[in-house]
Amino acid sequence: MNGELLIINGRVVTSRGVIKGARIKISKGIITDISPPALKEPELGKVEAIAPGDNLFCPSIKIKEEANGGVIDAGDNWVLPGCVDLHSDALEREIEPRPRAIFPVEVAFRELEKRLAGCGVTTIFHSLSFAKEQLGLRSNELAARVIRRLVQLAAGPALIRHRIHLRYEITDLSAIPLILELLSEGVVDLLSFMDHTPGQGQFRQLGKYKEWVSWSYGIAEEELAKHLSLKNVDREEVLAGVRRLAEEARKMSIPMAAHDDDSPARVEFAQKLGITLSEFPVNLKTAHYARQLGMNVCVGAPNVIRGVSQAQNMRATEAIKAGAANILCSDYYPAAMLGAVFQLAKRSGSLSRTVSLVATNPAAAAGISGEVGAIEAGRRADLVLVRLEEEFPVVLATLVDGNLVYSLHYRKIREG
Numbered sequence: 528m529n530g531e532l533l534i535i536n537g538r539v540v541t542s543r544g545v546i547k548g549a550r551i552k553i554s555k556g557i558i559t560d561i562s563p564p565a566l567k568e569p570e571l572g573k574v575e576a577i578a579p580g581d582n583l584f585c586p587s588i589k590i591k592e593e594a595n596g597g598v599i600d601a602g603d604n605w606v607l608p609g610c611v612d613l614h615s616d617a618l619e620r621e622i623e624p625r626p627r628a629i630f631p632v633e634v635a636f637r638e639l640e641k642r643l644a645g646c647g648v649t650t651i652f653h654s655l656s657f658a659k660e661q662l663g664l665r666s667n668e669l670a671a672r673v674i675r676r677l678v679q680l681a682a683g684p685a686l687i688r689h690r691i692h693l694r695y696e697i698t699d700l701s702a703i704p705l706i707l708e709l710l711s712e713g714v715v716d717l718l719s720f721m722d723h724t725p726g727q728g729q730f731r732q733l734g735k736y737k738e739w740v741s742w743s744y745g746i747a748e749e750e751l752a753k754h755l756s757l758k759n760v761d762r763e764e765v766l767a768g769v770r771r772l773a774e775e776a777r778k779m780s781i782p783m784a785a786h787d788d789d790s791p792a793r794v795e796f797a798q799k800l801g802i803t804l805s806e807f808p809v810n811l812k813t814a815h816y817a818r819q820l821g822m823n824v825c826v827g828a829p830n831v832i833r834g835v836s837q838a839q840n841m842r843a844t845e846a847i848k849a850g851a852a853n854i855l856c857s858d859y860y861p862a863a864m865l866g867a868v869f870q871l872a873k874r875s876g877s878l879s880r881t882v883s884l885v886a887t888n889p890a891a892a893a894g895i896s897g898e899v900g901a902i903e904a905g906r907r908a909d910l911v912l913v914r915l916e917e918e919f920p921v922v923l924a925t926l927v928d929g930n931l932v933y934s935l936h937y938r939k940i941r942e943g
Contacts, residue, residue, distance in 0.1 A: 530596035537601030556928035609649025609909035614856035644933035649909040658696035690716040721786035773800040809840040814851035825854040828863035
């Protein structure tokens, strides 16, 4: 939609609480006003307000376009800030849905962003691994080509905002020169360090590691020894490589993350490198320590929905409840983001607080909080209209820069 846009009759979730019947004014893609301007204490995020809407086949959202703009009647549905997803492996899966079955980046990009918009994700950090055939795409050169092509595609017609999260497996020393090139090109928005060597971190048990690589990457039992031998690298060289990359990232003000921290000592080491985000710490003690040091802690939304970690590590719900985690990401399942938000809100009684886990907090961690992540005057109009059906959120519409990039209209089933 061009020009002025008005969203009316929504239950708008702000950082302070829920404004019922609010009106959001948007001009040139920017939120200019939210009314009523003040919240009344009784209206703040009540759990009893989080209830299923009417029949899903009558979503009660109406869109009226006019020459100078338009009006969206939210029909008493929720209006949330768009999700900012800092860690998503979905693109790698879209490019390589089965081991060694590689699809064009252009196809994966177009198909995936449609699905992401339907999940309420308006800013995505595509996680692409550099691991020399250990993880992710089958070569570092391919991963680099994917990143460069993604940046080109994101600059053209696109539904949502696309960012690059470069994941570096620290035992792959050969990747360092290529990563330095990408950093210098300015195509990396988040750099994370990971170590999937069995016996520590996420995979303390070799059996769990074997199970994971076999299912995820099609590595047969007889290939596993060769696969593990790639990790037999001098640890001093490994740490030197990590320090070099971290130094370059700091110079360029690129946020950094540590992956699968398993002890306070690892967290301290990460913080000394300038890392400000701990992704998927494996136990509550480590997560607590990271937060005490002022770091952000990210856990997986699928962990919340399923109630368990894939590797039998820390439960995300426990970490959030204990104040040891402040960010949710989709990890490997984009639809889990909003599902986790409403599931947590039902328990805590504050939808605004749980929405911050997927919007305000990740935006701040990525250094883009001035642009997105909250429904406030002056921020970009990245918004999601949501209703609950059988206690799970259904996205009715998604807007990016005030443009309607996704809308849902179920057909009516004839009776008789």
